Amino acid sequence: MNAQRSVTVIGAGIVGLCCARALQRRGRRITVIDPGEPGRGASYGNAGILSTGSVLPEGKPGLWKKVPRMLLDPLGPLTIRPAYLPRLTPWMLRFLRNSTAARVERISAALSSIVLPGLTHYRELLDDIAEGRNPIRQQGCLYLYPKPADVEAARPDNEARLRRGVALELLGPEEVKQLVPALGVPAAGGALATASGHTTSPLRLSTLLAETIAADGGRFLREKALGFEFGDDGPSQVRTDQGRHGVEDLVIAAGAFSRPLAAALGHDIPLDTERGYHVMLPRSGLDIRLPMLISSLGFGVTPMEDGLRLAGTVEFGGTEAPPNYRRADAILTHARRLFPDLAVDGAEKWMGHRPSMPDSLPVIAQSPRFPSAHFAFGHGHLGLSLAAVTGRIIADLADGETPPIDATPFRVDRF
Numbered sequence: 001m002n003a004q005r006s007v008t009v010i011g012a013g014i015v016g017l018c019c020a021r022a023l024q025r026r027g028r029r030i031t032v033i034d035p036g037e038p039g040r041g042a043s044y045g046n047a048g049i050l051s052t053g054s055v056l057p058e059g060k061p062g063l064w065k066k067v068p069r070m071l072l073d074p075l076g077p078l079t080i081r082p083a084y085l086p087r088l089t090p091w092m093l094r095f096l097r098n099s100t101a102a103r104v105e106r107i108s109a110a111l112s113s114i115v116l117p118g119l120t121h122y123r124e125l126l127d128d129i130a131e132g133r134n135p136i137r138q139q140g141c142l143y144l145y146p147k148p149a150d151v152e153a154a155r156p157d158n159e160a161r162l163r164r165g166v167a168l169e170l171l172g173p174e175e176v177k178q179l180v181p182a183l184g185v186p187a188a189g190g191a192l193a194t195a196s197g198h199t200t201s202p203l204r205l206s207t208l209l210a211e212t213i214a215a216d217g218g219r220f221l222r223e224k225a226l227g228f229e230f231g232d233d234g235p236s237q238v239r240t241d242q243g244r245h246g247v248e249d250l251v252i253a254a255g256a257f258s259r260p261l262a263a264a265l266g267h268d269i270p271l272d273t274e275r276g277y278h279v280m281l282p283r284s285g286l287d288i289r290l291p292m293l294i295s296s297l298g299f300g301v302t303p304m305e306d307g308l309r310l311a312g313t314v315e316f317g318g319t320e321a322p323p324n325y326r327r328a329d330a331i332l333t334h335a336r337r338l339f340p341d342l343a344v345d346g347a348e349k350w351m352g353h354r355p356s357m358p359d360s361l362p363v364i365a366q367s368p369r370f371p372s373a374h375f376a377f378g379h380g381h382l383g384l385s386l387a388a389v390t391g392r393i394i395a396d397l398a399d400g401e402t403p404p405i406d407a408t409p410f411r412v413d414r415f
């Protein structure tokens, strides 16, 4: 019976698009509502890494000690805009509560269950796309440790990764040099997550999904969802800035902007945003073949179709404040120390909003209030990696089937 119900997906980021495509492949009629072009939110500017190594939450024991420095250094890898602190405090307190050793262990188990099969779910979702059009590659992802202290700092994380089943090879300076000959300074070491992938164009991945959905009869409405009208069984209409549309099944996937929509359905979710930046270098002059993450500096380096992308850092500042592109400049400064031959002409800067939950776990759930409503947001640093597996879980939940992964840790009412 569910298979006959149409689905309205709010948000055409990578998460909404993967949910829409997964449901369409099961025979559902799809409407996607977004005021912008598909894939132009956070999904546009990310580092493009389909990470299999990200099995640990952002919050770690002892992190609270670093908060004062975050407030004082606006160009550090992690910073808080002082004016935003009062609004952020409840989220930050939850974040710190989720950073104890016991919580980290539980969160890591839940993260592993969706992170490790992330790429497999993309393969399934895109298996009807011609090979040449698919912008996903699987060449691994290198954790790069510029200094000996970085190797030491990464040791517990790498031990945890290995315990969780991440395919990881620990590398010495020579092996790193062989993998990344463009490095201008000798690195102290590295770790290669061999099963990780990357996309050569996050935008093309979203566009490909959107075009496929449209070609198979999906409808895209360039409108902003504002709220809902309710019938006997739950939301019966979505109200937008341009009118009203009847809805049967519903998926809220509006990334960092999902909170008011979830609230309109009666769920108060502690969703905030970690703003991130990128610098796109169309003519970097470097031959870099695989993506890498430099955790100590808070950014990644990814070879893409349009050039080399440097992306990352975290800034707590909400959804309204204008970008501070000096943060993108700071990424560039760090990158030039690692790669002295980096050419920066034509550089483009960008800022986007990661949708972040204080326990580093996304919401992938059916509403306990209205079974026709589903939530798929809050993927933080991992929305690209987790979009396809999210689509699979949402499609199962909407169809009344048991997902292959226990979705309990991702409940909407866990707070």
Ligand SMILES: Cc1cc2nc3c(=O)[nH]c(=O)nc-3n(C[C@H](O)[C@H](O)[C@H](O)COP(=O)(O)OP(=O)(O)OC[C@H]3O[C@@H](n4cnc5c(N)ncnc54)[C@H](O)[C@@H]3O)c2cc1C
Residues within 6 Å of the ligand: 010, 011, 012, 013, 014, 015, 016, 033, 034, 035, 036, 037, 038, 039, 040, 041, 042, 043, 044, 045, 046, 047, 048, 049, 050, 051, 223, 224, 225, 226, 253, 254, 255, 256, 257, 258, 275, 276, 277, 278, 300, 311, 312, 313, 352, 353, 354, 355, 376, 377, 378, 379, 380, 381, 382, 383, 384, 385, 386
């Ligand atoms: C610098 C940076 C680097 C990153 N690197 C990686 C990485 O390497 N790997 C990884 O896995 N993840 C990475 N991420 C995280 C990843 O980009 C996000 O988690 C992911 O893009 C979230 O996707 P989404 O679809 O939930 O949100 P978005 O892409 O933001 O899409 C949400 C959509 O909802 C729409 N919307 C908002 N409000 C409404 C409304 N009221 N009505 C209708 N539509 C609405 C928006 O217009 C938007 O199109 C990175 C993020 C940043 C910022």
